[in-house]
Amino acid sequence: MGEPGLKSGWDVGRLIALALGFAVVGLSAVRGADIADAEKLLRTGKYAECEKLAADEVASGEASARWWELKVRAEIARGKYDEAGKTIAAGRAKYPNDLPFHLLAHEVYRTSGREKEAKEVLAAVQTQIDDRRATTDAERLALGRYLLESGTDAKAVLDKFFLPVIKQSPDYLDAHLATAELALTKHDRGFAAEILQKAPKGAADSPRFHFLMARAFADDDRERATKAIADALAINPHHADSLLFRVDHLVTAEDYTAAEATLKAVLDVDPGEPRAWAYRAAIANLKADPTGEKEARTKALARWEANPQVDHLIGRKLSQDYRFKEGAAYQRLSLEKEPKYLPAKAQLAQDLLRLGEEKEGWKLAAEVFATDGYDVVAHNLVSLRDHLAKFRTITADGFLVRMDEMEADLYGPRAVAVLQRARKVLGEKYGVKLDGVVTVEIFPKNQDFAVRTFGMPGAAGFLGVCFGPVITVNSPASQGRDPSNWEAVLWHEFCHTITLHKTRNKMPRWLSEGISVYEESQENPGWGRWMTPKYREMVLGDDLTPLSKLTSAFMNAKSALHVQFAYFESAMAVEFLIKRFGFDTLKGTLDDIGKGMPVNEALERRTGAALTKLDSEFEKYARDKAKATAPDATWDQVDLPDNADSTAIRAWLEKNPKNFWGQQRLCARLVREEKWTDAEKESQALRAMYPEYVGPTNAYELLAANYRKTGKAKEEAAALGEWAKREGDATAAYQRLVELNEAAGDWPAAADNARRWFAVNPLTQAPHRALAKAAEKSNARDEAIAANRAVLRFGVPDAADVRYRLAVLLEQNGERDKAKREVLKALEDAPRSREAHELLLKLVGTTDPPKPEKKP
Numbered sequence: 042m043g044e045p046g047l048k049s050g051w052d053v054g055r056l057i058a059l060a061l062g063f064a065v066v067g068l069s070a071v072r073g074a075d076i077a078d079a080e081k082l083l084r085t086g087k088y089a090e091c092e093k094l095a096a097d098e099v100a101s102g103e104a105s106a107r108w109w110e111l112k113v114r115a116e117i118a119r120g121k122y123d124e125a126g127k128t129i130a131a132g133r134a135k136y137p138n139d140l141p142f143h144l145l146a147h148e149v150y151r152t153s154g155r156e157k158e159a160k161e162v163l164a165a166v167q168t169q170i171d172d173r174r175a176t177t178d179a180e181r182l183a184l185g186r187y188l189l190e191s192g193t194d195a196k197a198v199l200d201k202f203f204l205p206v207i208k209q210s211p212d213y214l215d216a217h218l219a220t221a222e223l224a225l226t227k228h229d230r231g232f233a234a235e236i237l238q239k240a241p242k243g244a245a246d247s248p249r250f251h252f253l254m255a256r257a258f259a260d261d262d263r264e265r266a267t268k269a270i271a272d273a274l275a276i277n278p279h280h281a282d283s284l285l286f287r288v289d290h291l292v293t294a295e296d297y298t299a300a301e302a303t304l305k306a307v308l309d310v311d312p313g314e315p316r317a318w319a320y321r322a323a324i325a326n327l328k329a330d331p332t333g334e335k336e337a338r339t340k341a342l343a344r345w346e347a348n349p350q351v352d353h354l355i356g357r358k359l360s361q362d363y364r365f366k367e368g369a370a371y372q373r374l375s376l377e378k379e380p381k382y383l384p385a386k387a388q389l390a391q392d393l394l395r396l397g398e399e400k401e402g403w404k405l406a407a408e409v410f411a412t413d414g415y416d417v418v419a420h421n422l423v424s425l426r427d428h429l430a431k432f433r434t435i436t437a438d439g440f441l442v443r444m445d446e447m448e449a450d451l452y453g454p455r456a457v458a459v460l461q462r463a464r465k466v467l468g469e470k471y472g473v474k475l476d477g478v479v480t481v482e483i484f485p486k487n488q489d490f491a492v493r494t495f496g497m498p499g500a501a502g503f504l505g506v507c508f509g510p511v512i513t514v515n516s517p518a519s520q521g522r523d524p525s526n527w528e529a530v531l532w533h534e535f536c537h538t539i540t541l542h543k544t545r546n547k548m549p550r551w552l553s554e555g556i557s558v559y560e561e562s563q564e565n566p567g568w569g570r571w572m573t574p575k576y577r578e579m580v581l582g583d584d585l586t587p588l589s590k591l592t593s594a595f596m597n598a599k600s601a602l603h604v605q606f607a608y609f610e611s612a613m614a615v616e617f618l619i620k621r622f623g624f625d626t627l628k629g630t631l632d633d634i635g636k637g638m639p640v641n642e643a644l645e646r647r648t649g650a651a652l653t654k655l656d657s658e659f660e661k662y663a664r665d666k667a668k669a670t671a672p673d674a675t676w677d678q679v680d681l682p683d684n685a686d687s688t689a690i691r692a693w694l695e696k697n698p699k700n701f702w703g704q705q706r707l708c709a710r711l712v713r714e715e716k717w718t719d720a721e722k723e724s725q726a727l728r729a730m731y732p733e734y735v736g737p738t739n740a741y742e743l744l745a746a747n748y749r750k751t752g753k754a755k756e757e758a759a760a761l762g763e764w765a766k767r768e769g770d771a772t773a774a775y776q777r778l779v780e781l782n783e784a785a786g787d788w789p790a791a792a793d794n795a796r797r798w799f800a801v802n803p804l805t806q807a808p809h810r811a812l813a814k815a816a817e818k819s820n821a822r823d824e825a826i827a828a829n830r831a832v833l834r835f836g837v838p839d840a841a842d843v844r845y846r847l848a849v850l851l852e853q854n855g856e857r858d859k860a861k862r863e864v865l866k867a868l869e870d871a872p873r874s875r876e877a878h879e880l881l882l883k884l885v886g887t888t889d890p891p892k893p894e895k896k897p
């Protein structure tokens with residue numbers, strides 16, 4: 042395996058050979074008990090005490106190189122790089138052959154910008170290596186770390202340095218930590234967790250172990266990660282990595298006050314900690330404070346001018362807050378400092394892909410992958426590009442839509458039509474004129490969606506994500522049996538494009554989501570979110586987050602339900618703002634945010650109300666709304682056996698009057714007992730109690746079942762119509778409505794309901810067939826042609842028949858050549874079809890009049 046990019050010019054092959062041919066040499070004779078005490082001081086953050094103890098030991102002249110190393114580590118933990126430099130100089134003179142010490146020296150010099158000294162150390166180590174025949178575990182780890190730092194292929198370091206040490210010395214904690222850390226750098230969280238879980242017993246005392254554990258679980262198990270960081274900080278309250286991990290989350294949650302306090306704790310110990318200053322710079326940017334941003338960045342680079350991590354970190358935080366343009370600019374700064382710095386390159390690739398600058402984005406992703414075959418994100422992106430290459434691209438005015446071939450045939454044009462309507466309606470409403478093309482990618486495989494969106498597979502629960510000019514969507518194919526209304530998803534995501542553009546990507550998450558969900562319900566009352574019994578309970582209980590802190594409802598959500606509730610509550614907050622202060626106030630707030638004003642300041646300015654007042658008014662609004670939902674109902678759970686009959690349920694209801702669940706249970710039971718008159722009466726009572734309820738076993742469904750059994754088609758259609766109006770994913774209602782409309786000969790209604798059905802699942806034939814028929818009968822010829830073509834895409838057994846009908850429609854539309862083609866194909870399958878022959882005769886000898894060429 043090659044080791045490209047090694048900067049020092051070492052003979053790496055030789056290094057690896059040496060490492061492989063090592064013999065076990067025990068740690069040099071150290072005064073065990075004492076050094077363990079000193080190590081504990083370091084581990085628990087008592088840096089000054091550790092430094093003192095080590096200094097005394099070093100002064101005695103007897104100390105091993107490990108004591109010197111500890112002294113250096115204690116010094117740099119507090120940012121005392123000058124002292125560390127002196128310790129290193131003296132230590133190197135005393136231990137000219139100690140590889141770990143020299144490599145630590147190199148690292149300290151390098152990361153404090155002392156390039157000349159760093160080079161000197163390397164030169165010395167190189168000679169030393171040439172003279173040696175074996176290395177210890179500690180030496181091999183140190184070498185591995187060094188090689189990684191110098192750009193050696195990570196997989197090679199893992200396989201040839203770290204893993205053999207773990208195998209040889211399973212109780213050597215440092216080897217586990219180094220391996221897990223390497224895996225995490227390459228986004229291989231699963232492997233990191235696996236290695237950490239196999240770490241020896243003593244790991245529990247190491248803050249570094251808990252910190253790495255937190256990183257391994259950060260995305261998949263937030264609670265576990267939070268606990269791990271708490272464990273790390275319980276051992277060492279000054280553990281900079283763990284404190285910064287906390288800061289990272291707090292910045293994402295837009296809790297800048299808490300983030301600043303935590304940063305202060307880091308800087309109190311090491312006033313020059315570059316990452317802490319980088320976070321400060323990012324926060325300053327997010328708070329629209331360019332002077333603060335510049336100052337903090339200068340301090341972050343004070344220790345080491347060429348540190349590529351600083352700009353990379355600032356940029357990454359900005360991108361996490363959707364400031365992709367600014368984020369990308371920072372990654373470019375980082376790469377100016379160190380053109381080979383892969384984290385910046387990988388992040389820039391993702392930023393560009395999110396900005397729709399695909400050419401450069403894909404090129405960079407390929408470069409990262411070529412340099413580093415282990416980086417999981419780069420690997421994912423490169424294989425995603427191969428999948429995307431097979432997609433069909435539909436270009437339409439202002440849009441570039443990529444879809445799977447089959448899906449493009451089935452609903453591509455319709456998706457484009459929804460997007461174009463959204464562009465017009467929402468653009469006008471919010472006063473936004475988009476300048477560029479919006480890219481929309483619809484993925485049949487959740488895995489591809491997740492990689493395109495987050496760089497990693499997984500991330501269940503997202504229907505779509507909008508980055509501004511780029512939207513990614515999970516197609517119905519990836520959503521199992523009950524997909525969501527994809528038209529609503531496109532509307533929602535495109536609304537983000539509008540509001541992100543208006544605020545120049547500066548809006549807080551809650552407001553962005555709140556407006557998108559609100560706009561769904563404005564476009565179609567069945568889209569958006571309704572007050573479910575659970576939401577009602579949460580609003581009236583302790584789950585309401587104050588309006589001024591709504592972003593934290595997303596970031597600190599305790600469960601998937603709480604995330605859903607955060608969307609619901611945000612939409613309610615937007616509704617409140619519009620109802621209370623008018624739509625123009627909301628629009629003005631977005632303008633202010635776009636100019637860099639923090640949301641809460643903008644809200645106060647535009648509404649003229651103090652934040653505390655807004656919070657209390659919104660709380661009242663939300664609670665009133667919840668109280669007005671099923672206001673007379675009670676909510677105790679029904680404690681009856683499953684087979685309780687209607688008499689038993691009625692008896693229970695007498696003791697629990699107006700109980701929604703009891704009433705629902707009674708209705709369902711009455712239907713089952715076929716007591717139609719009673720069932721109708723009670724279902725009407727259920728509907729009156731809570732008309733918004735369209736969850737499982739709703740009143741509309743119960744009434745429809747009743748009317749179906751009793752042959753009251755008109756009443757059945759009315760009940761289903763009520764349901765269909767309120768629920769965007771009610772396929773059962775749409776399907777039955779189509780049947781009823783067809784039977785009643787109401788073709789426009791049948792077409793409407795087929796369209797609703799199709800907006801949920803365009804990947805089965807039934808809605809296309811229904812639409813083909815209804816559109817034909819109601820003279821919506823283009824739609825009927827498209828629907829028949831979609832039916833054919835399923836490879837149906839009655840293709841000849843469908844083609845004939847298609848040919849008729851095409852002929853009526855004046856598209857004679859196309860009609861001829863279809864009728865000929867129909868005759869291939871059914872040569873005896875008389876009507877097809879007749880149509881062909883009619884078409885023979887005639888051709889379409891020449892049409893002007895369409896521009897490409």
Ligand SMILES: [Zn+2]
Binds near residue numbers: 533553
């Ligand atoms: Zn959204």
